[in-house]
Amino acid sequence: MPELPEVETIVRGLREKLAGGRIRAVRIRTLKIVRTSSALFRRTLCGAIIRDVRRKGKFILIELESARTLVIHLRMTGQLLLVPENAPLDPHTHVVFDLEPGGCQLRYRDVRKFGRLEIQEPERPLPQLTALSPDPFEISARELFRKLQEKKRALKPLLLDQTFLSGLGNIYVDESLYRSRIHPLTPSNRLTEAQVRRLHRVIRRVLRQAIQAKGTTISDYRGPEGIVGGFQHFLRVYDCTGEPCRVCRTLIEKTRVGGRGTHFCPGCQVPG
DNA sequence: GACAACCTGACC
DNA sequence: GGTCAGGTTGTC
Numbered sequence: 001m002p003e004l005p006e007v008e009t010i011v012r013g014l015r016e017k018l019a020g021g022r023i024r025a026v027r028i029r030t031l032k033i034v035r036t037s038s039a040l041f042r043r044t045l046c047g048a049i050i051r052d053v054r055r056k057g058k059f060i061l062i063e064l065e066s067a068r069t070l071v072i073h074l075r076m077t078g079q080l081l082l083v084p085e086n087a088p089l090d091p092h093t094h095v096v097f098d099l100e101p102g103g104c105q106l107r108y109r110d111v112r113k114f115g116r117l118e119i120q121e122p123e124r125p126l127p128q129l130t131a132l133s134p135d136p137f138e139i140s141a142r143e144l145f146r147k148l149q150e151k152k153r154a155l156k157p158l159l160l161d162q163t164f165l166s167g168l169g170n171i172y173v174d175e176s177l178y179r180s181r182i183h184p185l186t187p188s189n190r191l192t193e194a195q196v197r198r199l200h201r202v203i204r205r206v207l208r209q210a211i212q213a214k215g216t217t218i219s220d221y222r223g224p225e226g227i228v229g230g231f232q233h234f235l236r237v238y239d240c241t242g243e244p245c246r247v248c249r250t251l252i253e254k255t256r257v258g259g260r261g262t263h264f265c266p267g268c269q270v271p272g
Numbered sequence: 273g274a275c276a277a278c279c280t281g282a283c284c
Numbered sequence: 285g286g287t288c289a290g291g292t293t294g295t296c
Binding site for chain 3: 074
Binding site: 032075076077092110111112113114153154157219258259 | 273274275278279280281282
């Protein structure tokens with residue numbers, strides 16, 4: 001569920017509340033969510049001072065003074081919620097962090113249990129993190145063009161590939177391709193430099209607007225204070241199947257590309 | 273590449 | 285009963 005704008009929103013909220021504070025205690029309620037041994041997980045986090053909270057691609061990094069990092073990926077339905085200590089525990093809460101200063105807990109909640117929490121040692125960076133490519137704000141249009149030229153895959157699956165470009169997921173890829181008027185199946189090496197410049201600009205703009213709206217909530221996404229995002233009101237193709245395109249009035253269609261539901265306008269996004 | 277797997281819930 | 289879901293990974 002969460003893509004770059006949702007993760008960025010969470011990271012900003014957590015940083016404000018957590019940076020400089022301390023984790024007093026940790027309770028693991030569902031073992032499989034935590035990829036590090038429970039003992040190491042607890043030993044690392046109990047009493048740890050939080051230096052900063054950052055984002056890398058769709059990963060959340062809670063950096064500790066010990067130089068170790070709590071690495072979190074929310075996958076589809078993961079949530080990080082800041083709640084009062086006395087709030088009732090719901091059955092989908094899998095990890096609970098007691099915080100200092102107190103009164104508040106950080107809870108990891110995840111209906112589908114796809115998400116992962118893991119400790120990264122400074123001398124042993126996690127492979128999933130080192131394999132990540134820069135996100136759209138860390139790469140120039142020129143560089144993106146060069147990378148796209150090197151591949152000849154269909155554009156959409158490539159943009160979803162976190163080792164090619166990080167941060168984008170299904171919503172923002174569909175929105176970016178629609179707003180750039182590029183068909184999702186266009187071979188990446190057939191894009192002109194002008195098309196890539198536009199795509200690069202559009203991706204950045206869509207992500208910035210979505211961050212400003214505090215993310216997109218279709219169903220599960222919540223910010224750390226439990227609030228829903230607002231960008232769902234600005235979607236133009238994603239979840240708009242059957243509605244007329246606002247540019248050419250053609251009805252928005254949904255197909256499958258690379259195994260993912262794909263929304264596009266057959267009028268504006270003609271195959272390259 | 274396509275597809276199943278990981279899980280639960282919503283919807284038809 | 286079946287299909288679908290904002291993600292990633294492992295298998296042909």
